[in-house]
Amino acid sequence: MGQAHSEEVRSKEDIAAELAEKFARKCFEPLELYCFKDNFRSLADHEQHIRYLKEDVIAKFLELPDVLNVSPVVFQMLSYIGAFPFLEDAPAVLGFEQMIVCVAILTDRYTKSLAKGAATRRKLLFKSMAVYDRKLSEIEKRPASPTVEAGEDDAMAGRSHAPGFAVDEAGDDDDDEGVEDADDDELVLAALDSLDLNDSFKTGDLHAASTHGAMIPADNFRRLIMLLLLIAPLSPPGNILDGLRDTANSILSSLINVERTPGITFAQFQRILPANLPFLFQGFNALFEHFLFSRNLDFTKKHKWTKSGSDIDTTASPPPSPPAIRRVRTSSSSLPPLLPDKGQHILNPNIVSQLSFFIPGNELFRRLRLLYSGADAGFSMGSFETKVFNWRAPTLLLVSGTRLTESSDSHHHAQGAEGSFMDSLPPRRFPDGSPAGRSEDRVVFGVLVKQPWRAAHRECFGDSDTLLFQLSPVHDVFRASVVNQNYVSFAKTPAAFPGITVGCPSPKAATQSRHPTIRTLGPVSLVIDSSFEFGVFTHDYTSRGGAFATSSARRYDFQDRFQVEDIEVWGCGGDEEAKGQRERWEWEHREAEARRRIxxxxxxxxxxxxxxxxxxxxxxxxxxxxxx
Incomplete structure (x- = not known):
């Protein structure tokens, strides 16, 4: 009875303050908490003994670019998350306790305090950006209008690019409603459980802000993506805004058909982000860790740093700076450049940030070395082999091109090298992967290969960590199968179909095809011909099988045939890997020379x-x- 009575008199404010104190104690180092307090005191406004942060103050402190107009989106997120665990009371006034909760959640540090709930952080972020609008909800449920001309084959109409986006499919959101009830409050309940509260505090209106009927406005999410692209490298070059919107649009296109859909539903958010953008919000870690470093901190004075509840005494030498603070304080001039500043390439700072949304940043940032560029070294497999082989670290192959429309590659028009390439492809052709348009005619595909490149005349190379992906005009990621191992092949003449293939049968298997003059394309595959002039990307969603998984965003058959503009291979490594490659080439050269002289x-x-x-x-x- 005494325990029940004690808990009955505890208000929501008391519980929220207790949770904030627990986050402060378990999620932050003493020096970080000291800096957080110092920053809050210097930034906060006063009103009736309440100290809180305003939108413009937060935007200025975090140095959010005015040109992006993203501060309202960030402030909406903070105001919602600040109400945690009582989200039905959002928006919250951003006082000290609320900001402790926000920083702990947005930097993933809350996992040090809560054993459960990590999987539902994505849902919390969705709710923090979502709006509840009846008109939007009606648009969401409206069935897709036909986009093919009357009289076309029904099967082709079903494969048309427009209805393929998940948001346009009738009943798509309903599939996730049952799941929502099961895990909607996992993070909230984990927080309340950590405070040893009884069920009386867990039976309130926890579902007041469900995801049913909620959408993130497309323009808001585009602005947030642009911010995340901007902050991903930590120390971006000054001209990183160039092309930022185009990259953001490619990512947004993997979630919705921008021309027809006003916002992003939770069904899309939940299904597509884990597959295509698992590290999308990783940039928040560095952004909000700015609160954990104070410019007013004077390391020449002696302080004593101890935790006493949420208080910190200052009478002796500080401990070493935590990694987050050391990273913020590191001068950008002491870091190697993000990319080599040599000419124009497919890979630029915006693309590097885009790649970091599905490839861990520690494999990318300041560890990329240009091994091969067709524009510089020549478009030939011999040049490719000379530059790329013997690199004993992961590599990124990128290919850009201009899409060949169905009319342009007709057998009545295509001649020469283009005609020969088209004749080698199966006669059945799927629709293009995205609507035709000026910007959509340029395509960019790539593959991440963890194993060294080698000639493969009998079997493919690569492993289950190989990634096939598209960067433009739609962002998409196709993960490798653990069963079908037809990952990557590099085959030169006299192979039946020399060139680079990803996701296709091995060259040996291809020569045993029933149609030796027709290439065998994998269900999800990329093919670049041996002259590096033409390429084709195939997505046979109907077959479902292959070396790479089908798209989680575009659930239909499509194919992009293109004329190659440039091919690049970037090595994920540094001077040590480059030295090893050089030594292996020198050894092989000496061996060949010894044979020749005998x-x-x-x-x-x-x-x-x-x-x-x-x-x-x-x-x-x-x-x-x-x-x-």
Missing amino acids: NLGTGDREADRALLEMAGLVGNNRSGGSMN
Whole structure:
């Protein structure tokens, strides 16, 4: 009875303050908490003994660019998350306790305090950006209008690009409503459980702000994506705003058909982000850790740093700065450049940020080295091999091109190299992967390969960590299968179909095809011909099988045939990897030179072979060239 009575008199304000104190104690280092308090005191406004932060103050402190007009979106998110765990009371006034909760959640530090709920953070972020509008909800439920001309084949109409977006499919959101009830409040309940509260505090209106009928306005999310692209590298170059909107539009296009849909539903958000953009919100960590470093901190004075509840005494030397603070304080001039500043390439700072949304940033930022560029080294497989082979670290292959429309590659019009390439493709062609338009005619595809490149005449190389992806005009990621291992092939003449293939059967299997003059394309695959002039990306959603998974965003068949503009390969590594590649090339050159200079002339083939084995040039799995 005493315990029940004690909990009955505790108000929501008391519980929220207790949770904030727990976050402060478990999620922050003493020095970080000291800096947080100092920043809050210097930034807060006063009103009737209440100290709180305003939107313009937060925007200025975080240095949010005015040109993006993103501060209202960020402030809406903070005002919602600040009400945690009583989200039905949002928006919250952003006082000290509310900001502690916001920073702990937005930097993922809350996981140090809450054992459960990590999986539902994405839902909390969705709700913090969503609006509840009856008109939007009606548009959401409206069935897609036909986009194909009357008289076209019904099957082709079903594969048209426009209805393929998940938001346009009737009943799509209903599939997730049952799941929502099961996990909607996991994060909230984990927070209340951590405070040892009884069920009387868990039976309130926790579903007041459900995801049913909610949408993130497309323009708001576009602005947030642009901010996340901007802050992803931590120290971006000054001209990073160039092309920022185009990159954001490619990412937004993986979620919605921008021309027809006003906002993003939770069904899309929940399904597409884990597959295509798992690290989208990683940039929040560095952004909101700005609150954990104070410019007023004087390290020349001696302080004593101890935790006493939420209080900190200052009478002795501070401990070493936590990693987050050291990173913020590091001068950008001491860091290597984000990318080599040499000419125009497919890969630019915006694309690097886009890649970091599905590839861990520690594999990308300041670790990329240009190994091969067709524009610089020549468009040939020989140049590619010379520049890329013997690199013993992950590589990124990027190819850009101009899409060939169905009319332009008609057999009645295509001639020469283009006609030969088109003739090698299966006659059945799927619709384009996105609506035709000036900007949509340029496509960018890529593949992340963790294994070294090598000639593959019998089997493919790569592993289950290989990633096939599209960056423009639609952002999409196709993850590798663990069963079908037809990942990557590099085959030169005399292979039946020389070139680079990703997701296609091995060259040996292709030569055994029933139609030896027609390429065998994988269900989800990328093909670049041996002249590096033309390419084709295929997404056979109907077949479902293959070396790479089908799209979580575009659930229909499509194919993009394109004329190559440029091909690049970037090595994910530094000077050590470059030195190792150089040493391996030098060793191979010496071996080849030694073989060339040998002039035995005995006429005894067996004796010649014995001498070569003694020299270590054949045997022990070394071919040493032909003995015929």
